[in-house]
Amino acid sequence: MLSAMGLSSMDDLFSDIPEGVRRNAPLDLPEPQTEEEILREAQMLLNTNISVDSRPSFLGAGLYSNYVPSMVPMLATRGEFLTAYTPYQPEVSQGMLQAMWEFQTMISELVGLPISNVSMYDASTAAAEALTCSVRVHNRKASQKSTIYVSELIPPHRMSVIHNYTQGAEIVIKTIPHGEDGLLDISAVNSAEGACAIYVEQPNALGLLDPGICELKSIIGENTALVVGVQPVSLGLIAPPGDYGADIVVGEGQPFGIGPTAGGPIYGLFACSQAYIRQMPGRIVGQSMDSDGQQAFTLTLSTREQHIRRHRATSNICSNETLIALMGAMHMALLGPEGLERLAQRNAGACAATKAALLALDGIESVHPNGVHFNEFAIRLPRPAADLLSFLDEECDITGGLDLSQWWPGRENELLVCATDQIDTEDVEELAEGVQDWLEGYE
Amino acid sequence: MSDLFAFNGAKGAGYAQPAPISDEYTIPSELQRNTLPRWPRASEPEIVRHYTWLSTRSHGIDSGFYPLGSCTMKHNPRVNERIVQMPGMNDLHALAPASHLQGMMAIFHEMQEMLAHCAGMDSVTLQPVAGAQGEFTAMRCIQEYHREIGESNRDKVIVPDSAHGTNPASAAMCGYEIIEIPSLENGRLDLDALRAVVGDDTAAMMITNPSTLGIFEPEIAEAAEIVHEAGGQMYYDGANFNAILGKTNPGLMGFDAVHYNLHKTFSQPHGGGGPGAGPIGVKAHLSDYLPAPLVVADEDEEGEVWFDWYEPPKSIGKVQQWHGNSGATVRAWAFYRRYGRDLEKMSEHAVLNANYLRYRIMNPSEDVAKSIHAMPVDGAPTDVVKHEFTLSMTPVKDVTGVTGKDIAKRLLDYGYMSPTLYFPMIVPECLMFEPTETESKEAIDQFADDFLHILTEDPELVKTAPHDTPVKRVDEVWAARNLILRHPIDES
Numbered sequence: 001m002l003s004a005m006g007l008s009s010m011d012d013l014f015s016d017i018p019e020g021v022r023r024n025a026p027l028d029l030p031e032p033q034t035e036e037e038i039l040r041e042a043q044m045l046l047n048t049n050i051s052v053d054s055r056p057s058f059l060g061a062g063l064y065s066n067y068v069p070s071m072v073p074m075l076a077t078r079g080e081f082l083t084a085y086t087p088y089q090p091e092v093s094q095g096m097l098q099a100m101w102e103f104q105t106m107i108s109e110l111v112g113l114p115i116s117n118v119s120m121y122d123a124s125t126a127a128a129e130a131l132t133c134s135v136r137v138h139n140r141k142a143s144q145k146s147t148i149y150v151s152e153l154i155p156p157h158r159m160s161v162i163h164n165y166t167q168g169a170e171i172v173i174k175t176i177p178h179g180e181d182g183l184l185d186i187s188a189v190n191s192a193e194g195a196c197a198i199y200v201e202q203p204n205a206l207g208l209l210d211p212g213i214c215e216l217k218s219i220i221g222e223n224t225a226l227v228v229g230v231q232p233v234s235l236g237l238i239a240p241p242g243d244y245g246a247d248i249v250v251g252e253g254q255p256f257g258i259g260p261t262a263g264g265p266i267y268g269l270f271a272c273s274q275a276y277i278r279q280m281p282g283r284i285v286g287q288s289m290d291s292d293g294q295q296a297f298t299l300t301l302s303t304r305e306q307h308i309r310r311h312r313a314t315s316n317i318c319s320n321e322t323l324i325a326l327m328g329a330m331h332m333a334l335l336g337p338e339g340l341e342r343l344a345q346r347n348a349g350a351c352a353a354t355k356a357a358l359l360a361l362d363g364i365e366s367v368h369p370n371g372v373h374f375n376e377f378a379i380r381l382p383r384p385a386a387d388l389l390s391f392l393d394e395e396c397d398i399t400g401g402l403d404l405s406q407w408w409p410g411r412e413n414e415l416l417v418c419a420t421d422q423i424d425t426e427d428v429e430e431l432a433e434g435v436q437d438w439l440e441g442y443e
Numbered sequence: 444m445s446d447l448f449a450f451n452g453a454k455g456a457g458y459a460q461p462a463p464i465s466d467e468y469t470i471p472s473e474l475q476r477n478t479l480p481r482w483p484r485a486s487e488p489e490i491v492r493h494y495t496w497l498s499t500r501s502h503g504i505d506s507g508f509y510p511l512g513s514c515t516m517k518h519n520p521r522v523n524e525r526i527v528q529m530p531g532m533n534d535l536h537a538l539a540p541a542s543h544l545q546g547m548m549a550i551f552h553e554m555q556e557m558l559a560h561c562a563g564m565d566s567v568t569l570q571p572v573a574g575a576q577g578e579f580t581a582m583r584c585i586q587e588y589h590r591e592i593g594e595s596n597r598d599k600v601i602v603p604d605s606a607h608g609t610n611p612a613s614a615a616m617c618g619y620e621i622i623e624i625p626s627l628e629n630g631r632l633d634l635d636a637l638r639a640v641v642g643d644d645t646a647a648m649m650i651t652n653p654s655t656l657g658i659f660e661p662e663i664a665e666a667a668e669i670v671h672e673a674g675g676q677m678y679y680d681g682a683n684f685n686a687i688l689g690k691t692n693p694g695l696m697g698f699d700a701v702h703y704n705l706h707k708t709f710s711q712p713h714g715g716g717g718p719g720a721g722p723i724g725v726k727a728h729l730s731d732y733l734p735a736p737l738v739v740a741d742e743d744e745e746g747e748v749w750f751d752w753y754e755p756p757k758s759i760g761k762v763q764q765w766h767g768n769s770g771a772t773v774r775a776w777a778f779y780r781r782y783g784r785d786l787e788k789m790s791e792h793a794v795l796n797a798n799y800l801r802y803r804i805m806n807p808s809e810d811v812a813k814s815i816h817a818m819p820v821d822g823a824p825t826d827v828v829k830h831e832f833t834l835s836m837t838p839v840k841d842v843t844g845v846t847g848k849d850i851a852k853r854l855l856d857y858g859y860m861s862p863t864l865y866f867p868m869i870v871p872e873c874l875m876f877e878p879t880e881t882e883s884k885e886a887i888d889q890f891a892d893d894f895l896h897i898l899t900e901d902p903e904l905v906k907t908a909p910h911d912t913p914v915k916r917v918d919e920v921w922a923a924r925n926l927i928l929r930h931p932i933d934e935s
Binding site: 004013022030032037038049051061078082083087096098105108109118155158163164167170211265267277283285287288289294305308311319322333335336337338339346356393406428 | 456476490495499542546608611663770791864907923930
């Protein structure tokens with residue numbers, strides 16, 4: 001090949017790199033390895049991890065243990081899906097385009113809004129971009145310019161993402177307080193009138209379901225976006241936010257399609273009503289027709305996107321999480337409506353059983369005694385949660401939950417416990433026994 | 444046509460689940476769902492056939508040559524897929540104690556070190572999950588750095604007109620004003636144009652090298668000096684890193700921050716649009732601003748290595764909620780271990796393939812040349828290109844009316860993915876080719892022959908292409924006018 005081009009060495013191909021910036025020393029990296037050697041080393045390293053599937057695990061906090069049907073990874077890793085780029089050439093990408101259009105339809109049905117995109121990076125970036133999108137839509141009429149209100153009970157990591165994504169547009173973030181019962185202080189919501197958006201979660205970071213959220217839209221009115229973050233599995237039992245006036249729904253798609261996978265790759269859900277369509281982030285698939293008039297699909301509304309609009313784009317997002325959304329679509333399609341309902345019942349049932357078992361122990365109190373929970377609930381301990389967690393980890397091989405002081409300093413004695421469909425009766429008994437042993441150890 | 448929403452079989456047809464362990468839960472009445480989503484009711488074999496059928500209507504690298512410029516569509520080794528399906532990967536929780544994640548953190552740590560070394564940077568975060576998010580993250584770090592040193596007046600970011608669209612979009616999301624500078628006629632960076640716009644309001648310049656035209660900017664060090672003298676930072680868009688690995692690095696060129704596309708250079712599959720991963724590397728003065736947490740290695744008295752999380756003191760916080768796309772990090776780790784210290788051979792072969800393809804297209808044999816209606820012209824004349832190159836189809840369009848888009852569509856009939864179309868915008872009727880290092884000489888020869896053959900074909904045949912694809916040319920305008928964005932689900 002070199003001689004065909006009249007070149008004599010590989011160096012000739014790099015002769016355009018000036019001496020001053022050329023790298024001459026070899027890379028200081030390990031010896032090349034074969035596939036077999038790499039596989040063995042990967043296995044050795046991954047084996048040292050302790051996974052949520054290898055023991056009872058009550059850690060949720062935004063990533064949920066689940067069961068992904070065997071079909072899903074097998075089909076999603078077919079090379080035509082796995083090794084394709086973004087479907088910019090629709091004529092040879094109909095399969096992925098149709099799959100994403102179906103994904104949009106299933107999300108639309110799930111959350112009760114007409115439009116869904118093809119995915120965001122995760123729930124946090126979806127929430128952050130929903131808020132910047134709302135400001136673009138509502139700022140002109142807003143009396144509180146560039147202002148958004150965010151529930152104080154959202155995970156601090158998500159809040160940090162929201163800060164990073166909103167500071168460039170000089171968006172002012174105000175907090176909506178929650179009462180002692182963990183529910184949104186509805187009287188404080190009046191102050192959000194005239195702002196661009198309000199962001200709340202259902203269930204919230206402490207697992208509480210909040211009926212008050214159904215009233216928010218009637219308080220804030222048409223010119224303020226109601227943005228609701230969801231755990232999508234809960235929507236098998238819980239009303240879709242579109243039904244109670246949500247303008248944008250976001251959430252973590254992960255429970256459909258993929259395990260918690262150390263936090264990535266997962267995928268963010270983003271669905272909205274018609275009014276937000278020109279300002280929304282991310283890719284969208286639309287139905288069309290080909291030159292013979294037969295049905296076909298294509299990416300559409302691309303004029304919002306960075307490769308066309310550059311610095312005036314609605315978002316910088318380019319690569320998204322399509323393959324994981326495809327896995328989610330496969331999982332949802334296999335579940336069907338009744339499968340979804342059953343999955344939600346299993347999550348609600350596991351949460352209820354775990355809560356009942358722990359609250360039956362002397363010395364354990366509920367942080368929100370009258371709260372209705374989905375997946376997660378907070379308990380108050382007589383001593384630091386960190387201490388209980390190490391005891392459960394080391395003595396009982398149980399992953400006990402999240403020490404809430406990791407999120408909010410001052411809550412050292414509070415533990416966030418999560419039970420998903422992967423928790424069975426035996427796991428609950430083991431946890432209760434472990435906690436009992438720990439309590440007794442300190443008597 | 445297989446229609447997912449036409450499946451309406453028995454309730455719970457698809458997938459049997461265990462019973463709930465308790466029914467002692469309550470849902471407040473106002474929050475109860477009244478009607479379930481109208482998802483399909485299908486059996487596993489039905490769903491398997493549906494998605495298998497869809498896969499036959501998609502085209503990946505596995506289906507054929509994929510010379511999509513700027514996207515580095517190289518082969519995705521299957522051992523990487525096997526590794527990420529192993530226990531201890533998908534079943535890990537990001538908030539588990541560090542003692543549960545030691546193997547994963549070992550891989551993270553090695554990747555931080557490897558990426559820093561390859562780019563000549565001091566610190567790396569793996570958190571950004573896409574190239575664009577990497578750009579955004581780095582610009583946020585630069586912004587906080589300037590605030591800290593009392594130079595928050597620096598509110599302008601310079602990009603060349605050939606830059607990827609994400610560069611200006613990411614900087615704009617941080618609140619920066621974008622200054623676009625024109626390229627020289629030969630496609631190169633115009634230092635005079637740069638000198639004319641830098642000043643004490645310059646926050647940074649964002650640039651990729653080799654440029655999107657596939658040419659190495661010989662005056663990159665001078666450009667860095669100009670920006671640094673004005674007090675600005677230099678940002679390297681790593682989309683084209685596949686061209687130079689081991690031969691030079693952004694640190695040597697004078698850059699302060701860089702992002703890597705693990706889905707380009709390090710073989711994370713593109714998955715029909717994602718997931719990708721966009722780690723960033725920075726020089727020491729920016730290290731304290733990186734998103735938290737990073738992985739650090741400690742050694743105890745017995746020499747046992749222990750990995751822990753570390754929060755940089757002035758961290759901008761989080762850009763993704765967890766630790767980035769760890770699946771991409773692990774695949775990239777497996778990919779780089781294959782080459783190890785020979786990683787520069789990857790770049791050598793990528794550059795060799797690009798130059799060879801360009802040579803083959805621009806030098807048709809005499810017989811073929813005679814029947815070609817018109818030859819494309821080089822988008823940026825130069826002796827050698829790096830990993831990609833651009834051609835302008837203007838002469839073909841002038842003679843036959845066939846556009847770059849027509850040729851791109853005709854290539855689909857031959858079983859190829861088309862090159863990148865109409866980018867960069869500074870080359871009229873642009874096609875951008877990037878064969879990558881994983882194509883054989885035979886595959887490249889065949890593609891060049893087929894491409895040249897298209898230039899000899901009846902213009903009408905090319906203008907109406909594609910002809911042999913699952914659907915014919917799709918009407919994108921109709922889609923945008925009618926906006927049918929979901930299935931109507933007619934239940935009549």
